[in-house]
Amino acid sequence: xxxxxxxxxxxxxxxxxxxxxxxxxxxxxxxxxxxxxxxxxxxxxxxxxxxxxxxxxxxxxxxxxxxxxxxxxxxxxxxxxxxxxxxxxxxxxxxxxxxxxxxxxxxxxxxxxxxxxxxxxxxxxxxxxxxxxxxxxxxxxxxxxxxxxxxxxxxxxxxxxxxxxxxxxxxxxxxxxxxxxxxxxxxxxxxxxxxxxxxxxxxxxxxxxxxxxxxxxxxxxxxxxxxxxxxxxxxxxxxxxxxxxxxxxxxxxxxxxxxxxxxxxxxxxxxxxxxxxxxxxxxxxxxxxxxxxxxxxxxxxxxxxxxxxxxxxxxxxxxxxxxxxxxxxxxxxxxxxxxxxxxxxxxxxxxxxxxxxxxxxxxxxxxxxxxxxxxxxxxxxxxxxxxxxxxxxxxxxxxxxxxxxxxxxxxxxxxxxxxxxxxxxxxxxxxxxxxxxxxxxxxxxxxxxxxxxxxxxxxxxx
Amino acid sequence: xxxxxxxxxxxxxxxxxxxxxxxxxxxxxxxxxxxxxxxxxxxxxxxxxxxxxxxxxxxxxxxxxxxxxxxxxxxxxxxxxxxxxxxxxxxxxxxxxxxxxxxxxxxxxxxxxxxxxxxxxxxxxxxxxxxxxxxxxxxxxxxxxxxxxxxxxxxxxxxxxxxxxxxxxxxxxxxxxxxxxxxxxxxxxxxxxxxxxxxxxxxxxxxxxxxxxxxxxxxxxxxxxxxxxxxxxxxxxxxxxxxxxxxxxxxxxxxxxxxxxxxxxxxxxxxxxxxxxxxxxxxxxxxxxxxxxxxxxxxxxxxxxxxxxxxxxxxxxxxxxxxxxxxxxxxxxxxxxxxxxxxxxxxxxxxxxxxxxxxxxxxxxxxxxxxxxxxxxxxxxxxxxxxxxxxxxxxxxxxxxxxxxxxxxxxxxxxxxxxxxxxxxxxxxxxxxxxxxxxxxxxxxxxxxxxxxxxxxxxxxx
Numbered sequence: 066x067x068x069x070x071x072x073x074x075x076x077x078x079x080x081x082x083x084x085x086x087x088x089x090x091x092x093x094x095x096x097x098x099x100x101x102x103x104x105x106x107x108x109x110x111x112x113x114x115x116x117x118x119x120x121x122x123x124x125x126x127x128x129x130x131x132x133x134x135x136x137x138x139x140x141x142x143x144x145x146x147x148x149x150x151x152x153x154x155x156x157x158x159x160x161x162x163x164x165x166x167x168x169x170x171x172x173x174x175x176x177x178x179x180x181x182x183x184x185x186x187x188x189x190x191x192x193x194x195x196x197x198x199x200x201x202x203x204x205x206x207x208x209x210x211x212x213x214x215x216x217x218x219x220x221x222x223x224x225x226x227x228x229x230x231x232x233x234x235x236x237x238x239x240x241x242x243x244x245x246x247x248x249x250x251x252x253x254x255x256x257x258x259x260x261x262x263x264x265x266x267x268x269x270x271x272x273x274x275x276x277x278x279x280x281x282x283x284x285x286x287x288x289x290x291x292x293x294x295x296x297x298x299x300x301x302x303x304x305x306x307x308x309x310x311x312x313x314x315x316x317x318x319x320x321x322x323x324x325x326x327x328x329x330x331x332x333x334x335x336x337x338x339x340x341x342x343x344x345x346x347x348x349x350x351x352x353x354x355x356x357x358x359x360x361x362x363x364x365x366x367x368x369x370x371x372x373x374x375x376x377x378x379x380x381x382x383x384x385x386x387x388x389x390x391x392x393x394x395x396x397x398x399x400x401x402x403x404x405x406x407x408x409x410x411x412x413x414x415x416x417x418x419x420x421x422x423x424x425x426x427x428x429x430x431x432x433x434x435x436x437x438x439x440x441x442x443x444x445x446x447x448x449x450x451x452x453x454x455x456x457x458x459x460x461x462x463x464x465x466x467x468x469x470x471x472x473x474x475x476x477x478x479x480x481x482x483x484x485x486x487x488x489x490x491x492x493x494x495x496x497x498x499x500x501x502x503x504x505x506x507x508x509x510x511x512x513x514x515x516x517x518x519x520x521x522x523x524x525x526x527x
Numbered sequence: 528x529x530x531x532x533x534x535x536x537x538x539x540x541x542x543x544x545x546x547x548x549x550x551x552x553x554x555x556x557x558x559x560x561x562x563x564x565x566x567x568x569x570x571x572x573x574x575x576x577x578x579x580x581x582x583x584x585x586x587x588x589x590x591x592x593x594x595x596x597x598x599x600x601x602x603x604x605x606x607x608x609x610x611x612x613x614x615x616x617x618x619x620x621x622x623x624x625x626x627x628x629x630x631x632x633x634x635x636x637x638x639x640x641x642x643x644x645x646x647x648x649x650x651x652x653x654x655x656x657x658x659x660x661x662x663x664x665x666x667x668x669x670x671x672x673x674x675x676x677x678x679x680x681x682x683x684x685x686x687x688x689x690x691x692x693x694x695x696x697x698x699x700x701x702x703x704x705x706x707x708x709x710x711x712x713x714x715x716x717x718x719x720x721x722x723x724x725x726x727x728x729x730x731x732x733x734x735x736x737x738x739x740x741x742x743x744x745x746x747x748x749x750x751x752x753x754x755x756x757x758x759x760x761x762x763x764x765x766x767x768x769x770x771x772x773x774x775x776x777x778x779x780x781x782x783x784x785x786x787x788x789x790x791x792x793x794x795x796x797x798x799x800x801x802x803x804x805x806x807x808x809x810x811x812x813x814x815x816x817x818x819x820x821x822x823x824x825x826x827x828x829x830x831x832x833x834x835x836x837x838x839x840x841x842x843x844x845x846x847x848x849x850x851x852x853x854x855x856x857x858x859x860x861x862x863x864x865x866x867x868x869x870x871x872x873x874x875x876x877x878x879x880x881x882x883x884x885x886x887x888x889x890x891x892x893x894x895x896x897x898x899x900x901x902x903x904x905x906x907x908x909x910x911x912x913x914x915x916x917x918x919x920x921x922x923x924x925x926x927x928x929x930x931x932x933x934x935x936x937x938x939x940x941x942x943x944x945x946x947x948x949x950x951x952x953x954x955x956x957x958x959x960x961x962x963x964x965x966x967x968x969x970x971x972x973x974x975x976x977x978x979x980x981x982x983x984x985x986x987x988x989x
Binding site (some may be wrong): 088089097098099100157158161162164206223225226228252253268270272274279280281282283284285286287288289290292293295297298300301302303305306307308321341344345347349352353354355356359364368370372373374375376377378379380381382383384385386387388389390393394395396398400410423424425426433468469471472494497499500501 | 543559560561562565576619622623626663688689690723730732734736741742743744745746747748749750751752753754755756757759760762763764765766767768770803806807810811812813814815816817818823826827830831832834836838839840841842844845846847848849850851852855856857858860874885886895897930931932933934941956959960961963964
């Protein structure tokens with residue numbers, strides 16, 4: 066038996082214990098965006114550091130002005146590339162809590178009618194389940210061979226779901242320590258349940274929250290209706306005016322830097338057999354929204370978007386309340402592609418919003434960190450090695466795909482630390498990440514661990 | 528001393544005790560729209576019945592399918608008109624609670640910098656303070672003279688702030704008992720702090736709540752953004768399309784039955800010296816919204832409106848959540864004037880909303896009771912008597928005004944019981960009804976009690 070075969074056998078026999086460890090991590094309520102869960106975020110970081118140290122990866126919890134980082138090293142001076150593995154231990158909020166079938170922080174193994182087994186919990190897929198595939202691969206390697214096949218640095222952050230405010234300063238302050246030859250990033254998905262994927266295009270993002278204020282207090286809509294400004298209407302008109310009748314975003318300059326997809330990549334995508342009706346059917350919808358003259362995969366991977374993630378103003382309780390509220394709110398995110406400049410997009414958005422505010426009303430902006438889109442050069446050797454490892458595990462060629470989501474750190478690694486990122490993950494479209502009843506298939510977890518072991522092994526070969 | 532003089536003197540010497548009784552009523556959390564306060568609503572009804580019985584008005588709490596009615600009678604066979612006095616003991620919800628300077632249900636007497644004393648509590652003005660002006664006037668009359676000068680029936684309801692669902696069946700079932708010669712309704716305001724008013728036009732109202740549903744679950748805006756429908760955008764476009772650039776409501780047929788105000792009444796209004804800058808300045812605004820070719824008083828009294836009292840969808844917590852929600856909501860009210868048909872307005876609204884729903888999304892409607900606008904014939908004798916009484920108390924002529932709010936019961940009294948309503952109240956524009964820190968000036972309360980005593984006295988004269 067070669068090293069890799071004994072490592073894979075060890076992964077198989079470890080599986081129950083690996084699942085039990087993942088469950089322990091999932092019980093920690095590490096919701097980064099809500100200050101009420103600050104201590105839980107630290108607890109998750111400390112749990113991970115303890116695990117890594119136990120395996121033999123020297124790890125410390127490192128303070129930031131926000132939630133802490135977890136940084137570990139195992140360097141034996143191996144000849145292959147030195148890799149940095151990145152993941153995040155924080156999770157999204159759990160609301161609407163009423164739609165969960167079980168406590169989001171009490172992981173359950175559920176068997177679907179078709180026999181698929183899955184672990185249900187907030188963070189099961191995004192990103193605790195995914196990062197643990199790497200941790201468990203490393204554990205098996207060290208248990209079987211006494212070491213990892215290449216030098217590894219680990220970086221887990223706790224603010225990915227809330228804009229990673231501490232990441233830039235941390236990377237800047239620890240440039241030498243964290244600069245490696247290649248980053249491995251696990252926060253992505255499979256093409257489908259049987260086909261692994263390497264993500265080579267990621268959308269960027271910029272966000273903004275607005276508070277529109279009108280009267281100095283809530284008003285009775287009988288006494289003031291028809292005369293006083295209603296901030297609900299102002300916010301609604303801002304949202305409604307963001308898109309034209311063809312689904313294009315109306316902000317001036319918004320499409321500056323948005324490239325057309327080259328013909329060969331478009332052909333590649335067309336050959337993936339993407340079925341938009343099935344994709345939307347799974348979530349109860351039927352017709353793609355978005356720019357009318359674009360294909361569904363362009364909508365998802367290659368076109369920028371403007372979405373309102375939240376809006377509110379006035380009375381939301383049972384029954385009615387005849388009020389004109391003093392203020393109304395909305396949270397916006399823009400997904401960016403190609404060379405769109407996130408700062409210019411934000412400037413254009415703010416100018417647009419200001420143009421819609423009546424003279425006696427005001428608007429306040431609450432900014433979110435922005436990041437540009439990123440693209441991976443698919444000719445680098447790590448891509449070929451990743452493809453080989455994934456084919457060995459899954460038996461089919463990995464798809465080279467785009468991604469609708471944003472992983473800003475990929476751009477940061479490139480710009481700040483000079484590293485390319487190999488994006489491999491085992492999430493599935495139906496994992497319900499950011500939604501109630503988030504899950505991770507046991508198969509994703511098991512074969513994900515095996516895949517990382519194979520990737521490490523491949524990268525160690527000349 | 529004539530009867531009325533001794534009654535007025537008694538009112539003056541009772542004032543502290545009257546205020547203390549009002550405070551007791553204000554402590555009861557009778558929020559009718561929220562089922563959590565059902566028992567409190569009954570407690571308020573029982574408190575009022577006990578007070579009225581103690582005065583000598585024979586009163587019972589009467590069950591309905593919702594909150595109970597309070598009905599009392601004092602009939603001595605007096606020659607003057609038999610009047611029915613109407614008020615409501617329920618109050619609006621208190622949110623946003625953070626903006627209250629004191630507990631909304633712990634009444635406080637506050638003295639402003641200019642020396643104005645006021646009672647601060649939810650319902651202080653709308654409508655507990657106002658209805659107690661009549662109760663205390665009746666008390667003083669009976670204490671001084673052993674009786675009321677005319678026959679009186681009292682009707683207090685507990686659902687005025689939530690659409691009065693039990694009112695029609697109750698009026699229908701108790702037609703004979705409740706039919707009088709004239710209704711006195713106290714749920715209105717002064718023209719200004721020194722000028723009393725009789726309200727002769729009231730806007731009607733119809734409301735609707737919508738729930739727009741898109742995907743079967745909340746979605747990640749990275750994975751689905753640009754492809755799946757976002758109900759926030761759909762609701763926003765419904766709201767934004769309700770008005771055109773001139774402030775007119777766009778619903779087909781909406782303005783059917785909206786009359787032009789006769790030239791003599793318009794002249795009357797123009798002579799009231801209404802200062803729109805002062806009116807809006809008091810609430811931190813400056814420019815009247817509404818139809819561009821109409822005067823400010825037309826906006827408030829004589830033109831129909833469409834207002835969104837609440838809207839919400841997606842994430843509202845701290846920080847950000849990159850979600851496309853499964854559903855979004857909005858609550859609408861339309862104020863109606865003249866002969867607008869509230870059922871036709873609702874039909875037109877619903878057809879408009881349905882036209883804005885994408886083919887793979889749905890909308891649910893939650894209706895509210897509607898009521899048409901009402902107008903009082905100002906040539907009836909009760910108007911002249913009311914004006915005389917108010918001038919005696921306040922020293923200036925009462926203004927005959929319109930009203931932006933809706934008091935559906937005025938139309939019901941006319942249609943179902945054949946009664947005209949004399950609308951007299953002592954609320955002020957700055958009472959913050961339906962808002963945090965609602966208050967009622969002690970002067971409104973004191974001179975309000977005195978005014979009702981004078982009105983009863985005038986009505987008893989041939």
